[in-house]
Amino acid sequence: MARRRKLHSEPEKALAELQTLLDDFSSWLSDPDLRAKVRALIPAIHKIREVGVILQTGAAQLSARMRILNYLQAYPLTVIDGDELMVVSGIQDYPRRVRELRVQLGWQISSGATFKDMANDLSRTGNLEDLAAIEAALGRDPLTLRTDQYVLLSLEEDREAAHRWNNLNEIRRSKASVQDKLLRYMLKNIGRPVLGEELRYLAGDRNEWPRRMRELRTEGGWSIATKMSGRPDLNVGTYVLETGEPAPEHDRHIPDAVRVDVLIRDKYRCQWPECGWERGMAAPNDPRKLLELHHVVHHRDKGTNTTGNLITLCNTHHDLVHKDQSAAKVVETILAEAHAR
Template sequence: MKAKQVDPEVSRQKVAKLIRNFEAELQSGELRPKVLALVPIFRGLRDLGKALIPSEYASAARDRILYYFRKYPSTIINGDELLVVSGIQEYARRLRELRVQFGWAIVSGVTIKEMREEEAEEVPDELMVMRPNEYILLSAEEDRDAAHRWHVANMIRKQRGSVRDKILKYLQSNVGHGVTNEELRYVAGDKTEWARRVRELRTEFGWPIATKTTGQPDLSVGVYVLLADRQSPEHDRKIPDDIRREVLRRDGYKCK
């Protein structure tokens, strides 16, 4: 059943009237009547936020969140904005659904912070300022294979083993295909060390894991690709990342 479109101006007028009526409650000494009088104001503000996006474009909370991200791609969005447009407190769950079930590359400030601490060179300057309760849609393209990858990620996450082993197993399950930082973080059980383990796999164990700054500049930020399911010779494994990047830039990011 199609949701009925609510006129934002009608919602605004209702909220304005409720706020005017609330002035009388402020004069009383009782706390609970004030709280009860604020409840419809909160509900009215929620309805006003939902009404900002026409229902013909997005009628459900998840749809409104996606509409908002797609309208402002590559823009840092605060969680409070998503609270307003979604009209629900559980917007974080809808974000996960958009990532896991529908393949939208929405990255959180928490994940960016962990990348910044371990692989700062992978984080563009404009994302360095992201806070934990902020999000960004890195790609306007829906990844239709994401649902299958998240299913595999969930199985590996539940297995026994170290974080590094789980990340490697997941990358080996997707050789030649990009996986996102959010996927790797999930496989790692949301442990903050995931970015360090990825770097170790590349620099200490010789796995050819490419990123935007280490071999494949056409990749999106936060995407990792295991180029081949084989390790490099031991004498090539201790090359510092800064030297590796310089050589890649010199050679036009092509393997020789």
């Protein structure tokens, strides 16, 4: 097994050595032998990596993988260039270390290509508000991002990642369509955040995956939530399938903008009297698991998908309202009073 190089602990000393190497290289510039000049420059390249490694206080004796993690943790939700990771890790094979952090250790690291796929889909569909939301979250135009750029989405490690990626690889190898693969994977992870990076890999790195996810939600009725569709608790670029059953046909066509407006108006809480449930209150033995939008005037009675006809309820009280006519009247009164204010 190769031994790890012993590094200086003082960047000033390493920098002085780098300067000496560069000064010495100047004598090679007039040499007609190209290979001789290239080989003479190699020690300076190694020294540049050494300087980059020891810039992180106390990180010089860590593995390259952990130096990359330390650097990403210092700048969460920031687009980091691969060249930066090459410098701080001291190795060229930094993409493999990034993948290990993601797949084996569960760190939520997305590539620029994943965000670019999402941005292209939003741009094609004219969803400029969501596109602007991604840009605001990252501080960069997502349409300009590259494969060799990375974003750490969360400072929390996902300890189930290795098991999830094993399932992902099994589904990826199947002969199903991209959309079927995406749905199968989401159904295996109901209620758990899934990275767009996982979905992109599942789709064979083809950039159609955001469109297929959107179709599952808008046409198939699957309750796939994102930060932009009314789940502010989620990280940008993260998806959650909230329930294992698709929504009724009429609920599939509520525009995202309307859905978000209703949730904001209702403060992301169930509006049933004395309930007030929100996602942060979820507990293992509590039947309330998610928030749903209820049509006060039912779709079959020509009720519209507008803020004036929608109210936020937890799944428990939503079921109650559909079963009990008197409960439906209570909700109707609540919404009327809200508009009266």
